[in-house]
Amino acid sequence: MPEGHDCNAPNATSSFSGDACISELQEHLLPIANVGRIMKKVLPPNAKISKEAKETMQECASEFIGFITGEAADICHKDDRKSVNGDDICSAMKTLGLDYYGNAMKRYLIRYKEHEERASTSKLNRNTVIDIVDELSISKAGSSGRCPMNHPRG
Amino acid sequence: MAARKHVALPMQAGRYSSILVGGISGRTGPHALPLARIKRIMKRNSTAAGEASPRMISGEAPVVFSKACEMLIQELARRGWEAALRGKRRTLLKEDVAAAVARTDVFDFLLSVVEAEARPPPPPAAQ
Numbered sequence: 001m002p003e004g005h006d007c008n009a010p011n012a013t014s015s016f017s018g019d020a021c022i023s024e025l026q027e028h029l030l031p032i033a034n035v036g037r038i039m040k041k042v043l044p045p046n047a048k049i050s051k052e053a054k055e056t057m058q059e060c061a062s063e064f065i066g067f068i069t070g071e072a073a074d075i076c077h078k079d080d081r082k083s084v085n086g087d088d089i090c091s092a093m094k095t096l097g098l099d100y101y102g103n104a105m106k107r108y109l110i111r112y113k114e115h116e117e118r119a120s121t122s123k124l125n126r127n128t129v130i131d132i133v134d135e136l137s138i139s140k141a142g143s144s145g146r147c148p149m150n151h152p153r154g
Numbered sequence: 155m156a157a158r159k160h161v162a163l164p165m166q167a168g169r170y171s172s173i174l175v176g177g178i179s180g181r182t183g184p185h186a187l188p189l190a191r192i193k194r195i196m197k198r199n200s201t202a203a204g205e206a207s208p209r210m211i212s213g214e215a216p217v218v219f220s221k222a223c224e225m226l227i228q229e230l231a232r233r234g235w236e237a238a239l240r241g242k243r244r245t246l247l248k249e250d251v252a253a254a255v256a257r258t259d260v261f262d263f264l265l266s267v268v269e270a271e272a273r274p275p276p277p278p279a280a281q
Contacts, residue, residue: 027191027194028194028195028198030187030188030191030192030223031187031188031191034187034188037186038186038187038224038227038228039227039228041228042231042235043231043232043246046244047235047244047246048244048245048246049246050245050247052248053246053247053248053251055248056251056252056267056268057227057230057231057251059267059270060227060230060251060255060264060267060268061223061227063263063264064223064263064264065192065196065199065219065223066195066196066198066199067263068219068222069195069196069199070199070200072200073199073200073202073209074202074203076202076209077202077203077204077205077209083209083211083212084196084209084210084212085214085215086212086214086215086218088215089219089222090218093222097259097260098260101225101226104225105222108218109214109217109218112217112218113214
C-alpha cells in the first residue's frame with residue numbers, strides 16, 4: 001500500500017472521482033472510483049467488488065493504454081508523422097490482435113469526429129446525443145451477462 | 155431495454171460515455187474516464203522504438219482510449235465475474251480478474267500485470 005495520501009480514506013479531501021488528489025503513485029493509474037463504477041455497471045446488483053480487484057483493473061487499464069500507445073507510436077514513426085492520432089490507436093489495436101476493439105473504436109471515432117464537426121460548425125450546445133450504444137454491440141449483450149467478445153484463440 | 159431519451163444537461167455531458175456508465179452524475183464530464191490522466195499515461199509510452207523523445211498526442215486519441223478502456227474494464231469484469239461464480243462467490247476478487255486475463259489469449263499482454271499483483275510482497279530483511 002503506497003505511503004502518503006490515500007484517495008479512498010474517509011477523511012480525504014479529494015473529489016468523488018478521485019481525480020483532484022493525484023499523488024505521484026496514482027498518476028499512472030486511472031481513478032479507482034471511475035474504474036469501480038464502470039465495473040459495477042456490468043455486474044449484477046448484488047455483486048461485490050474487492051478493492052484489490054479494482055486496483056488490478058486499474059493496472060490492467062494502464063498497461064492496455066501503454067501497450068497500444070507504444071505500437072501506435074511505432075506506426076507514426078514508420079509513417080514519418082509527429083502526432084499519434086485516433087486512427088493510429090485503432091490500427092495499433094488491430095496489429096496487436098485486438099480486432100474487436102480496433103473495429104469498434106474506428107466506428108466510435110467516426111461518430112465522434114462527426115459530432116465535433118457539427119458542434120463546431122453550427123455552434124450548437126454540446127448536449128447533442130450520440131447513441132453509441134447501438135454502434136457497439138457489447139452494450140446490448142451486457143445486461144444478459146453474456147460476453148459477446150469471443151476472441152479467436154491462438 | 156430502457157428508452158433512450160435525450161437529456162439536456164447544464165454541463166457538456168454527451169451520452170456516448172458517462173450516462174451509459176455512471177448515470178447522470180455530472181461528475182465525469184462527457185467521458186467516463188479523465189482525458190488528462192489518460193494523456194499522461196499515454197505520454198509515458200509514446201516514444202517510438204529508437205527515438206529519444208515521446209511523440210505528440212492528438213486530442214482525439216485520449217477520447218478513443220476513454221471508450222476503449224471502458225470496454226476493456228467491462229469485458230474483464232464480466233469474464234472475472236464468471237470466474238467468481240465458478241468459485242461460488244458473489245465478490246469479485248483480483249484472482250478472478252487474473253483468471254479472466256489468463257483465459258483470454260488476446261489479453262496475454264496483461265499476464266505480467268496480474269502476476270505482479272498476485273506475487274506476495276518480499277519478506278522483511280532478517281536482522
